[in-house]
Amino acid sequence: MAGENVKHLTDAEFEEYVLKADVPSLVDFWAPWCGPCKAIGPVIEELAEEYAGKVQITKMNVDDNPTTPGKYSIRAIPTLILFKGGEIVDQVTGAVGKTQLVAMLNKVA
Amino acid sequence: MANTDYQLIILGGGPAGLTAGLYAARDQLNVLLVEKGVVGGQVLVTDWIDNYPGFPDGLSGSDLVEKMAAQVARFGLKTRNGNVVKVELSEATKKLTLESGEELTSQALIICTGARPNKLGIPGEEKLTGKGVSYCATCDGPFFRDQEILVVGGGDTAVQEADFLTKFASKVTIIHRRDTLRATKVLQEKAFANERIAFIWNSNVIAVEGEKEVERVRLRNNNDKEKEIAVSGIFILIGTIPNNEILPLDQLGTDKHGFIKTDQEMRTKIPGVMAAGDIRSKTVRQVINGAGEGAVAAIAAEHYLSELD
Structure with missing residues (x-):
C-alpha cells in the first residue's frame, strides 16, 4: 500500500536520484522489522503528496541496500536524511511527528 | 460551563492515552488527543509482547499499537500532531500551548506523556548515539x-x-x-x-x-x-525517566523521581486533571496497566465533567 509518490530507492539509484538531483530529497532509511519505521510510514506518504514537485520523498530498505546506510554510518532506524545539492541539510533519528518533519522540509521547500 | 475548545484533552498517545481516548470517544465526549510524535509511545519499540491478554500467540509492539489505533479510529477519536511547549492548569481551564503558538483549552485533561529511556551521561554517549x-x-x-x-x-x-x-x-x-x-x-x-x-x-x-x-x-x-x-x-537499558518537562510539577505533585502522584482514580491534586500510564508514580510499568489506567482516568474525567454541568 505504499503511496505512489514515495520512491523506493536502491543503492544503485542513490547517487543519480538523490545526490545529483536538482531538487532536494528526503530519504527515509527503514526496514520491515522496525516498529517505529512502520509507525511513521503513513506520515511519509502524506508528506510525499504534500511536497510533490518540491521535495523528492524517498525510502530505502536498509536490509536490501547496505551500501548507502554504511556510507552515512546509519546504525539506528528510522533515520531520515534531507539532501540538497549532494549535501546533508538535516537529519533526524526516531519516530518523529509530522510537525517536526514539516519544519525540516520547509528549510528547503 | 467554561468556554473551552474541548471537554477533554488527552496529552500523549501511548497505550494509556489511546485507551483513555477509546473510552472518551466511545462515550461521545468532545475530546482531542495530542501527540508530538506518532501514536504508540514506548510500546512501538517492543519487539514482542507475550503478556497482553487477548493475544494468545503474542504480538509485536507495533502490531498492538496498530490495533489500538484502529480501535480508537472506529469511534472517531480526533488526534492532533503537535509539540506542546507549555501546560497551564487552573480549576476552570486547562490550557496547552503548542510550539506554533496555538493554544488548546479544555475543561479536563489526562496527562499520558509517558517516560523515556534513561541515559548514562558519560563521555561519548551523546556523540555516538545512533552510531553504535x-x-x-x-x-x-x-x-x-x-x-x-x-x-x-x-x-x-x-x-x-x-x-x-x-x-x-x-x-x-x-x-x-x-x-x-x-x-x-x-x-x-x-x-x-x-x-x-x-x-x-x-x-x-x-x-x-x-x-x-x-x-x-x-x-x-x-x-x-x-x-x-x-x-x-x-x-x-537502565530504566526510564518521566517526560515531565512541560508540566507544572509543583502544582501537580510528584514523587522524588518526577513521576506524577495520583489517587486510585488517577486524579491529581488539580480538579479535572488526571494522569495515566508511565508518567504516573507507581512500581509496575507494563502495557496492560498503562491501558487500564487510561480507562480509569477517562471514567474519572467523565465524572468530573458531569458534575460541572
Missing part, C-alpha cells in the same frame, strides 16, 4: 549482525533485550553495577542458559569511544580498576 550507542534493541539490533556488543543494565528490559540481541550479535555482554540481576526469574534463567550471553558484574561503563562509530568502551569496577573492551555497539 542505542537505547532500543529492536530498532537497532539487526545492525550488529555477527558483532560483539554490550548491554548495560540488570532489569527486565536489559535482560530480555540481551536475549533478543543474540539473534544477531555473535556475543552479548551484560554489564551490571551489582552482582545480581533485578530482572524477573524467568528472564534471568533464559539469559543464564544462553551461551552467547556473558556477564560482567560490579562494574560501570565510564566512557564510549570511537571516531565515526563505537569502537570500544571503558569500564570501571567497584574496586576502581579500569579496563577497555572492544565492541561495536552498546545498548543502554
Whole structure:
C-alpha cells in the first residue's frame, strides 16, 4: 500500500536520484522489522503528496541496500536524511511527528 | 460551563492515552488527543509482547499499537500532531500551548506523556548515539549482525533485550553495577542458559569511544580498576525517566523521581486533571496497566465533567 509518490530507492539509484538531483530529497532509511519505521510510514506518504514537485520523498530498505546506510554510518532506524545539492541539510533519528518533519522540509521547500 | 475548545484533552498517545481516548470517544465526549510524535509511545519499540491478554500467540509492539489505533479510529477519536511547549492548569481551564503558538483549552485533561529511556551521561554517549550507542534493541539490533556488543543494565528490559540481541550479535555482554540481576526469574534463567550471553558484574561503563562509530568502551569496577573492551555497539537499558518537562510539577505533585502522584482514580491534586500510564508514580510499568489506567482516568474525567454541568 505504499503511496505512489514515495520512491523506493536502491543503492544503485542513490547517487543519480538523490545526490545529483536538482531538487532536494528526503530519504527515509527503514526496514520491515522496525516498529517505529512502520509507525511513521503513513506520515511519509502524506508528506510525499504534500511536497510533490518540491521535495523528492524517498525510502530505502536498509536490509536490501547496505551500501548507502554504511556510507552515512546509519546504525539506528528510522533515520531520515534531507539532501540538497549532494549535501546533508538535516537529519533526524526516531519516530518523529509530522510537525517536526514539516519544519525540516520547509528549510528547503 | 467554561468556554473551552474541548471537554477533554488527552496529552500523549501511548497505550494509556489511546485507551483513555477509546473510552472518551466511545462515550461521545468532545475530546482531542495530542501527540508530538506518532501514536504508540514506548510500546512501538517492543519487539514482542507475550503478556497482553487477548493475544494468545503474542504480538509485536507495533502490531498492538496498530490495533489500538484502529480501535480508537472506529469511534472517531480526533488526534492532533503537535509539540506542546507549555501546560497551564487552573480549576476552570486547562490550557496547552503548542510550539506554533496555538493554544488548546479544555475543561479536563489526562496527562499520558509517558517516560523515556534513561541515559548514562558519560563521555561519548551523546556523540555516538545512533552510531553504535542505542537505547532500543529492536530498532537497532539487526545492525550488529555477527558483532560483539554490550548491554548495560540488570532489569527486565536489559535482560530480555540481551536475549533478543543474540539473534544477531555473535556475543552479548551484560554489564551490571551489582552482582545480581533485578530482572524477573524467568528472564534471568533464559539469559543464564544462553551461551552467547556473558556477564560482567560490579562494574560501570565510564566512557564510549570511537571516531565515526563505537569502537570500544571503558569500564570501571567497584574496586576502581579500569579496563577497555572492544565492541561495536552498546545498548543502554537502565530504566526510564518521566517526560515531565512541560508540566507544572509543583502544582501537580510528584514523587522524588518526577513521576506524577495520583489517587486510585488517577486524579491529581488539580480538579479535572488526571494522569495515566508511565508518567504516573507507581512500581509496575507494563502495557496492560498503562491501558487500564487510561480507562480509569477517562471514567474519572467523565465524572468530573458531569458534575460541572
